[in-house]
Amino acid sequence: MPNRCIRPGDNPDLTKERETCTFDTDELAANLYGSRRNLERRREISQKVSADPDFADPIPHEFLSREKAVDATAKKSKVIFQKWKNLVKPEEMPHLVNEAVGIQGFPLALHHAMFLPSLNSQADDDLAAEILPRAKAYEIIGTYAQTEMGHGTNLRELETTATYDKTTQEFVINTPTRKAMKWWPGNLGKMSNYAVVCCQLIIDGKNLGPHNFLVQLRCEKTHEPLPGITVGDIGPKIAYNTTDNGFLALDNVRIPRRQMLMKHAKVSPDGTYTPPIHAKLNYGAMVHVRAHMIYSHGHLLARAAAVATRYSAVRRQGRIENGGPEVQILDYQTQQHRIFPQIARAYAILFAGQEVRDQYAKTLEGIANGQADLLPDLHALTSGLKSVVTFMGGLGIEQCRMSCGGHGYSDASGLPKLYGVQIGGCTYEGENMVMLQQTARYLMKGVKWAEQGKSLSPSIAYLGKKSGKSLIGLKGGDITREHEAILETLEHTARRLAIDASQLWEKRIKGGECKERAWNGVTVEMNRASRVYTRLFMARSFHRRLLSSPSSIRSVLSDLFSLYLHYECVDMAQHLLEDGHCNGGQIQYLKKRLYEDLTTLRPNAVSLVDSFEISDRELNSVLGRRDGNVYEALFQWAKQSELNYTDVLPAVKNYMMPMMEENRSKL
Numbered sequence: 001m002p003n004r005c006i007r008p009g010d011n012p013d014l015t016k017e018r019e020t021c022t023f024d025t026d027e028l029a030a031n032l033y034g035s036r037r038n039l040e041r042r043r044e045i046s047q048k049v050s051a052d053p054d055f056a057d058p059i060p061h062e063f064l065s066r067e068k069a070v071d072a073t074a075k076k077s078k079v080i081f082q083k084w085k086n087l088v089k090p091e092e093m094p095h096l097v098n099e100a101v102g103i104q105g106f107p108l109a110l111h112h113a114m115f116l117p118s119l120n121s122q123a124d125d126d127l128a129a130e131i132l133p134r135a136k137a138y139e140i141i142g143t144y145a146q147t148e149m150g151h152g153t154n155l156r157e158l159e160t161t162a163t164y165d166k167t168t169q170e171f172v173i174n175t176p177t178r179k180a181m182k183w184w185p186g187n188l189g190k191m192s193n194y195a196v197v198c199c200q201l202i203i204d205g206k207n208l209g210p211h212n213f214l215v216q217l218r219c220e221k222t223h224e225p226l227p228g229i230t231v232g233d234i235g236p237k238i239a240y241n242t243t244d245n246g247f248l249a250l251d252n253v254r255i256p257r258r259q260m261l262m263k264h265a266k267v268s269p270d271g272t273y274t275p276p277i278h279a280k281l282n283y284g285a286m287v288h289v290r291a292h293m294i295y296s297h298g299h300l301l302a303r304a305a306a307v308a309t310r311y312s313a314v315r316r317q318g319r320i321e322n323g324g325p326e327v328q329i330l331d332y333q334t335q336q337h338r339i340f341p342q343i344a345r346a347y348a349i350l351f352a353g354q355e356v357r358d359q360y361a362k363t364l365e366g367i368a369n370g371q372a373d374l375l376p377d378l379h380a381l382t383s384g385l386k387s388v389v390t391f392m393g394g395l396g397i398e399q400c401r402m403s404c405g406g407h408g409y410s411d412a413s414g415l416p417k418l419y420g421v422q423i424g425g426c427t428y429e430g431e432n433m434v435m436l437q438q439t440a441r442y443l444m445k446g447v448k449w450a451e452q453g454k455s456l457s458p459s460i461a462y463l464g465k466k467s468g469k470s471l472i473g474l475k476g477g478d479i480t481r482e483h484e485a486i487l488e489t490l491e492h493t494a495r496r497l498a499i500d501a502s503q504l505w506e507k508r509i510k511g512g513e514c515k516e517r518a519w520n521g522v523t524v525e526m527n528r529a530s531r532v533y534t535r536l537f538m539a540r541s542f543h544r545r546l547l548s549s550p551s552s553i554r555s556v557l558s559d560l561f562s563l564y565l566h567y568e569c570v571d572m573a574q575h576l577l578e579d580g581h582c583n584g585g586q587i588q589y590l591k592k593r594l595y596e597d598l599t600t601l602r603p604n605a606v607s608l609v610d611s612f613e614i615s616d617r618e619l620n621s622v623l624g625r626r627d628g629n630v631y632e633a634l635f636q637w638a639k640q641s642e643l644n645y646t647d648v649l650p651a652v653k654n655y656m657m658p659m660m661e662e663n664r665s666k667l
Ligand SMILES: CCCCC/C=C\C/C=C\C/C=C\CCCCC(=O)SCCNC(=O)CCNC(=O)[C@H](O)C(C)(C)COP(=O)(O)OP(=O)(O)OC[C@H]1O[C@@H](n2cnc3c(N)ncnc32)[C@H](O)[C@@H]1OP(=O)(O)O
Pocket: 109, 110, 112, 113, 144, 146, 147, 152, 153, 154, 155, 156, 186, 280, 281, 283, 284, 286, 287, 288, 289, 292, 293, 296, 375, 376, 379, 427, 428, 429, 430, 431, 434, 438, 441, 442
């Protein structure tokens, strides 16, 4: 079967891997990206970016100072949003940005991820008509400023205020304390001249909670901060260092009434407040990012898996049999056990990410028609997915990094940067432990609805089902039946954990604790239930994709799905065993199946990561390059280090040489 990545001059080990491929890599890639046409467009964009001299990097970003890297990124962003703007569709933009600029952020990241979505979904028609065309034409750059130095998670306690002044029909935006400064918003520090700022809305002395306001921060001509505005960059971070995450203080800055985002909640000129149809519609920009970040985080893990798999195919170290040749490290079972589950999880996350994006679009449609009934389900699902996927991705990338040995620790591998970017997602858009509790709130309601025989939305329909005994290992050799048996066991486990958490909570309440304190006493269990609910959704979503896949890729997807399920179950063995639903023998069976899966997938491992269709430029990894010629490339990469510009560094001349000289002269 053809793996279409084979080229003359490639590392022979990698070519051999591709020759053992049992499926059509293009078919799988087309399925992953939605169609052949999408795949072709993806390739076209990659090729055109590589050929565009405006995107050429004289030296890799890894060797640039932060300021120079920000400069290079801004320069390329201008090319993207001027020269390229009309050459790509909006849905192709993330790929273009990844190719041209990389993953550490760019001046318009928050403009796209949150500023435009907030205005689109929350500005009323008048404000939208005025500001959106300007924002879409990049006449202005905006961001989303919500988090403060003292509060991020607990939005209700944000301190920035927007006090309505009826006499002038203006809001007065103010930062009352040091810790009320906005702190963290991406592109706030240096790039943006506007922001959607989240403030407590105060009318006649009454606090009506967090609402969003459009505030101009900098002069459109000079880009200097406007009077009353203190703004700047918060400094270097683990990653995202080409993003100017910023601080902002507002000293009684006045804005017109109509700059409140009033599509849902409204303030009339006389100060009358009209609440939205759903209390949390003001939080819409966060739901937007959570719904979209799942897919992009799947892609980060896919990259790491591609680097680790390809490198493990070309790296030879040690022998499995005495007297045999040095083996490809991909032949070690431990290496396969480290990397193959990351390939499977990357696919699972990408599939789930695509489903949740569709669900988000349906929910938005409903809201546009005055119906917010799909929002609670979406909020629970995106909160859970956001948390599980970012944590899984971080662990997975770190496994991939370690699996590359010493070279994985070098920036040349691209893996440290991937890890830094990925783990940001555990924190932004709501710290993971907190967001899992949002999911748990929904599950607790679901448990009650199920008890009352009420109808349940598809994502929690399993709460209303009855458990039979686990059929894992008992259904014979039919793989389809085995998949179903495992999914039923996962359903049982997700249901049991939710019911147990609910009972623990109730017990504490009956014991005299108030609901909230009792909740805090059971949140570890609540979050467990949320994680398994989410992992069940991911498994179901992968299964749906398998069942709808064309026959040409069904077999390899089925192998991958088997590995995915067996790995997840062994990873969650404690939960499967805890109530006796599964026994030790069944866990042993799952482990045996997992080890078999590693062997089954081995001949297709490289081809499975080839189907992620990530260009060398986008991958930005010496170890993961498509042709596998890593050793020469490593040397060429290292030569670009600025420490190599001279043979004798000033640091050596000024300090080390005199020290050695002094010590020698003492002898
Ligand atoms: C094109 C897309 C681009 C995608 C980008 C992709 C990749 C990323 C790449 C680069 C990075 C780019 C961007 C990164 C940007 C990062 C930006 C940020 O981080 S912005 C700041 C984010 N901040 C947070 O997420 C704060 C987290 N906190 C909260 O959301 C809330 O405080 C809370 C924890 C949810 C609690 O709120 P509150 O106290 O008001 O509510 P509760 O009492 O807990 O709940 C009451 C009720 O409401 C429900 N609910 C809460 N939130 C929502 C919601 N958003 N939608 C719907 N419903 C909600 C909640 O479940 C309760 O329901 P019920 O139990 O029925 O009463």
